[in-house]
Amino acid sequence: MMTKSLRYYCIPRNFSTLLLSTAISLMLFSCGQKQEQSTADSTTDTENTAQENVENTTKSEDKKVILFFGNSLTAGYGLEPEQAFPALIQKKLDSLNLDYQVVNAGLSGETTASGDSRLEWVLERQDIDIFVLELGANDGLRGIPTEETNRNLRSMIAKVKEANADAKIILAGMMVPPNMGPEYSNRFQKLYPAIAEEENVMLIPFLLQNVAGETELNQGDGIHPTAEGQEIVANNVWQVMKDAIEEIPNS
Template sequence: MHKRSWSKIAVMGAGLLALAACGDAAEDAAPPPGGIAADGSPALPAVPVMGPERKIIAFGDSLFAGYGLDPRDSYPEKLENALRAKGVNADVINAGVSGDTTAAGLNRLEFTLEAQDAPPALFILELGGNDLLRGVSPEETRSNLEKMLTILKEREVPVLLMGMRSPPNVGPEYQARFDAMYRELAEEYGAALIPFWLEDIYRDPALFQSDRIHPTAEGIERLVASTLGDVEEALPPPPAS
């Protein structure tokens, strides 16, 4: 809040009477407990963060790393803020590496898991976009994802799989094989799924940076809003104390 500076009141009498008369009205017009939202409507009171810390690993490529953005505007950072605003004691670790393919992700997966003090409550897996850009076959991409999901399942780590969608210019056969892959893998390995996690923004060029690949800060906000419910649903309840 900004501190207000008040000038000295030179004339008291009538001014004091007027202020006294306005007192009740000022109390009636007092801001609600949660303050005022950006659109001028009453904001909901903040929900206190409660319960044990829930560690979430956001494992992906530049779309998680926050390419071209302030680190505070990355998807994992904004997701953590959104979860905590809803009272979830979340610690979202940004394990996004720009340029990573599924093969590169597979190479660093176990190191990432072993670097944690305890298994994460949820592992968000977002890879495949760079495979598309490099023309990696859907069979190779699928194989790498299968190996990652196998490791995570063996370690009993819950997974939310962030699906991608191939563009039509790759050809109908490639597109069909690639697009079906995420749903099939989620069903096979018991992972939660967002079929195409850029669904809410991909039709709006204004929500992407000039490269037309990476979301702007506003685009990230939209993605967090559209996927928050899926993340909450995929996050298992905390263990009973």
């Protein structure tokens, strides 16, 4: 069980500008329901891929497992599997001769509620050394009450701790656009740091830092990163993950 106090990484210097950029990017998505339908249409494919990734991964005695559990951002929507940030993390690990195996359990369209329901199936089939939880963006875009998102995220963290007591848990923070209402946006923004501190897990303050709102780093929908954008996301993740790895014995 992780005992070190909460640490913050990659906090933007100009937070208000970043929030505005994020809002622009997310509003393009929330106002364009055609893209939401397109993402929904791809859910079956990514669900099959996520299940196959879990079922076909057998933990070897000399490799530790990092499981990414998220939505279309983790699944690498619109890209080849090897371009998604979990695959890029695997390349980074291999380049450093670190004996870790990455499992991408990202599913397009996933909310915290559906993720909470799906997680037990994953935990029954996969031992985990590091668990990266990337969910909540779809909750925010749909205006799901933050109390529900909060409850579901904490539930998933609790399930991972129960199934893998020594696993390191990394929570990927997200934001929502102010057109959801300033009160809702403010509550959502504070959700992830509060959960990370109270649950004693590691935090990526904003997964899409330096990507959200940057036209050239996002696909045509304005929300899903391009291959280049995924490389930046992978770096955001790595800044936290490298510390998690250092805390694991014999890494």
